[in-house]
Amino acid sequence: MKQSELFTKTIKENPKDEKSINAQLLIRAGFIDKLGAGIYSYLPLGLMVIENIKKIVREEMNKIGGQEILMPSLHPKENWEITGRWGVEEMYKIKDENLGLGWTHEEIITPLVKKYATAFPKYIYQIQTKFRNEPRAKSGILRCREFLMKDLYSFHTSEDDLNDYYEKVKEAYFKIYDRCGLKEKTFLTVASGGEFSSSISHEFQTITESGEDDIYTCKNCGCSFNKEIFDSKCDCGSTEFEEKKSIEVGNIFKLGEKYSKPFNMDNIVMGCYGIGITRVMGAIVEVFNDDVGIIWPKEVAPFNVHLLGLDTDANEIYNDLQKNGIKVLYDDRNKSAGEKLNDCDLIGIPIRIILSKKTLEKNCVEIKRRNEDKLELVEIKKLIEFIKNEL
Amino acid sequence: MKQSELFTKTIKENPKDEKSINAQLLIRAGFIDKLGAGIYSYLPLGLMVIENIKKIVREEMNKIGGQEILMPSLHPKENWEITGRWGVEEMYKIKDENLGLGWTHEEIITPLVKKYATAFPKYIYQIQTKFRNEPRAKSGILRCREFLMKDLYSFHTSEDDLNDYYEKVKEAYFKIYDRCGLKEKTFLTVASGGEFSSSISHEFQTITESGEDDIYTCKNCGCSFNKEIFDSKCDCGSTEFEEKKSIEVGNIFKLGEKYSKPFNMDNIVMGCYGIGITRVMGAIVEVFNDDVGIIWPKEVAPFNVHLLGLDTDANEIYNDLQKNGIKVLYDDRNKSAGEKLNDCDLIGIPIRIILSKKTLEKNCVEIKRRNEDKLELVEIKKLIEFIKNEL
Numbered sequence: 001m002k003q004s005e006l007f008t009k010t011i012k013e014n015p016k017d018e019k020s021i022n023a024q025l026l027i028r029a030g031f032i033d034k035l036g037a038g039i040y041s042y043l044p045l046g047l048m049v050i051e052n053i054k055k056i057v058r059e060e061m062n063k064i065g066g067q068e069i070l071m072p073s074l075h076p077k078e079n080w081e082i083t084g085r086w087g088v089e090e091m092y093k094i095k096d097e098n099l100g101l102g103w104t105h106e107e108i109i110t111p112l113v114k115k116y117a118t119a120f121p122k123y124i125y126q127i128q129t130k131f132r133n134e135p136r137a138k139s140g141i142l143r144c145r146e147f148l149m150k151d152l153y154s155f156h157t158s159e160d161d162l163n164d165y166y167e168k169v170k171e172a173y174f175k176i177y178d179r180c181g182l183k184e185k186t187f188l189t190v191a192s193g194g195e196f197s198s199s200i201s202h203e204f205q206t207i208t209e210s211g212e213d214d215i216y217t218c219k220n221c222g223c224s225f226n227k228e229i230f231d232s233k234c235d236c237g238s239t240e241f242e243e244k245k246s247i248e249v250g251n252i253f254k255l256g257e258k259y260s261k262p263f264n265m266d267n268i269v270m271g272c273y274g275i276g277i278t279r280v281m282g283a284i285v286e287v288f289n290d291d292v293g294i295i296w297p298k299e300v301a302p303f304n305v306h307l308l309g310l311d312t313d314a315n316e317i318y319n320d321l322q323k324n325g326i327k328v329l330y331d332d333r334n335k336s337a338g339e340k341l342n343d344c345d346l347i348g349i350p351i352r353i354i355l356s357k358k359t360l361e362k363n364c365v366e367i368k369r370r371n372e373d374k375l376e377l378v379e380i381k382k383l384i385e386f387i388k389n390e391l
Numbered sequence: 392m393k394q395s396e397l398f399t400k401t402i403k404e405n406p407k408d409e410k411s412i413n414a415q416l417l418i419r420a421g422f423i424d425k426l427g428a429g430i431y432s433y434l435p436l437g438l439m440v441i442e443n444i445k446k447i448v449r450e451e452m453n454k455i456g457g458q459e460i461l462m463p464s465l466h467p468k469e470n471w472e473i474t475g476r477w478g479v480e481e482m483y484k485i486k487d488e489n490l491g492l493g494w495t496h497e498e499i500i501t502p503l504v505k506k507y508a509t510a511f512p513k514y515i516y517q518i519q520t521k522f523r524n525e526p527r528a529k530s531g532i533l534r535c536r537e538f539l540m541k542d543l544y545s546f547h548t549s550e551d552d553l554n555d556y557y558e559k560v561k562e563a564y565f566k567i568y569d570r571c572g573l574k575e576k577t578f579l580t581v582a583s584g585g586e587f588s589s590s591i592s593h594e595f596q597t598i599t600e601s602g603e604d605d606i607y608t609c610k611n612c613g614c615s616f617n618k619e620i621f622d623s624k625c626d627c628g629s630t631e632f633e634e635k636k637s638i639e640v641g642n643i644f645k646l647g648e649k650y651s652k653p654f655n656m657d658n659i660v661m662g663c664y665g666i667g668i669t670r671v672m673g674a675i676v677e678v679f680n681d682d683v684g685i686i687w688p689k690e691v692a693p694f695n696v697h698l699l700g701l702d703t704d705a706n707e708i709y710n711d712l713q714k715n716g717i718k719v720l721y722d723d724r725n726k727s728a729g730e731k732l733n734d735c736d737l738i739g740i741p742i743r744i745i746l747s748k749k750t751l752e753k754n755c756v757e758i759k760r761r762n763e764d765k766l767e768l769v770e771i772k773k774l775i776e777f778i779k780n781e782l
Contacts (some may be wrong), residue, residue, distance in 0.1 A: 113398075
């Protein structure tokens with residue numbers, strides 16, 4: 001894609017109404033636009049990141065037997081009265097209608113699976129917009145009133161089967177965070193069942209200074225607990241903990257019969273497993289940034305490489321990269337070298353390729369990885385091979 | 392995919408609360424489930440069809456320079472007050488909030504493009520859930536309160552440029568209907584600008600007996616007009632028309648400055664171009680069905696082939712088809728031949744492959760295309776080649 005044609009624009013100053021790093025950087029770099037508190041539009045660059053995260057999540061869900069469906073956002077009052085949750089604050093209601101907006105889907109999936117499942121277990125998921133009445137919408141895309149979520153629901157005929165599958169989902173989640181670049185910073189954390197369950201649940205918490213959550217990690221055994229459940233003494237006997245700020249990037253619950261029972265689904269135990277797609281995107285930005293911009297991990301980056309023609313055009317290299325299936329953003333704009341370099345750092349594509357008169361004299365381009373300082377000259381005729389090795 | 396594992400179920404009787412053919416067949420065949428009036432869940436088979444249609448629409452939009460974004464469904468009152476459309480009946484309002492649910496996106500895209508576009512023309516689209524307060528929700532997925540739509544908006548510095556692009560979109564739309572199998576039955580129809588515009592617009596109307604719209608086609612020159620604009624005399628001078636029932640599967644409008652002006656976007660003229668993704672799915676079913684079920688056109692079908700093991704298992708053939716990249720639904724269920732054959736007709740995948748003891752004796756499978764009566768024996772060793780030629 002030529003940058004002169006891309007629908008986006010970088011902004012020099014931080015937006016005044018945004019305090020979070022993710023919103024500041026994503027807005028300044030032209031990935032998202034704020035429409036209202038906790039409500040954002042995703043521009044082409046932002047949507048590309050979302051689609052990459054969705055692809056990762058889909059692949060890992062499908063590997064553990066997940067089947068994808070799409071449930072509605074408009075939810076009839078009747079379904080929510082059955083579980084007594086029609087009145088919860090999280091749920092937006094439609095004026096003059098007996099309809100609410102889905103902030104979770106237990107009340108929809110349970111009767112659906114009851115009606116259509118011909119055998120168990122069943123693992124059903126969707127990737128869909130959720131709506132949540134959120135008074136604390138001040139953390140950019142980490143906590144929105146409208147956001148994208150993957151929600152998986154599992155249905156089993158025994159607790160043992162649920163327990164086995166719960167462990168499989170844990171593994172799948174770690175693979176997802178690994179592919180999103182977040183694995184090193186993400187900890188499995190014991191939490192209460194909260195709104196969803198009376199039993200224990202687990203959260204996946206990504207450590208970052210700007211996180212809204214607190215987790216406590218045992219210095220002896222490494223077990224992590226969230227604030228609600230933290231008891232100052234670990235199961236291993238230790239009382240020494242480290243407190244860290246974190247972002248909840250996923251959660252998994254054993255629901256037992258909490259929802260199957262009200263819908264007369266006999267002897268079925270359930271689990272539910274959420275990942276906020278847009279929240280993961282925000283968490284990635286919170287973790288991977290520096291003074292000058294975002295640093296996208298490879299698999300979620302909107303493009304593989306950012307090609308800059310400085311005092312010369314780089315059309316031939318652009319075409320060659322495209323022909324070889326390399327996703328390239330080509331800065332062909334009539335801008336100063338300084339502006340192009342700044343925008344490149346801000347946008348944060350993993351590899352920068354510069355063609356200038358100087359490099360051209362040597363039949364080379366200059367390569368720089370966004371997460372390294374090192375500059376490298378690579379012969380133009382070897383560029384494709386070089387880049388392919390980087391992907 | 393093995394049918395024994397697929398999350399779906401066929402139903403023998405037509406659902407009593409559905410009068411439209413599309414809803415009856417899609418529910419009976421296990422593609423969709425009704426949650427409420429005009430509100431449906433899409434089961435795996437249904438979502439596969441949606442994804443196929445989305446892929447076609449995306450490819451054709453990208454070919455005419457469209458850039459994909461994702462705008463929110465929650466719309467602030469302020470945006471809609473600027474155009475005076477906050478009060479329209481179509482729009483659901485959120486209780487106790489100054490928010491409405493997006494039923495179209497002119498009020499969001501216009502200020503967004505004003506803010507981010509660095510050059511014109513710009514062609515921006517999204518594929519997204521729309522919500523519409525719809526008292527007449529009785530035509531299955533043709534007229535829903537929640538539905539998927541592709542909406543493209545174009546921004547130009549001259550009327551000529553808008554006119555040129557408008558023609559390009561027409562061509563792209565015909566390509567989309569062609570790939571969806573609807574081209575022969577779909578007519579470009581002159582319509583009024585309606586809610587969106589004071590000038591003339593065009594609709595794409597697919598002829599089917601169950602359609603809610605009426606169009607009038609001139610017997611002399613073939614021009615079509617919708618009911619609102621029909622004047623009993625064609626531009627060609629003829630007064631002889633044929634009246635037909637039809638479904639509006641797309642519409643295109645020249646908006647001029649109707650929305651750019653209120654948002655102080657000077658000297659910019661706009662066009663908007665919609666296709667209802669789920670409505671196209673419904674229209675396909677209305678057009679392509681027979682007494683026993685749906686007949687999916689190739690490119691939108693959830694699977695390429697439906698493999699039935701009747702009195703023998705067909706695991707080897709199943710694996711072989713999959714290995715060769717052929718999307719196959721394999722009926723491995725412990726059901727009678729009659730049930731399997733009926734379900735196969737109902738679901739409507741383009742090619743049926745039967746392996747039975749009888750065909751196996753001849754080292755063959757029996758092939759039947761869903762839209763033909765002819766049965767054909769094909770040697771098992773030549774099956775992959777045969778199917779690849781069909782795709």
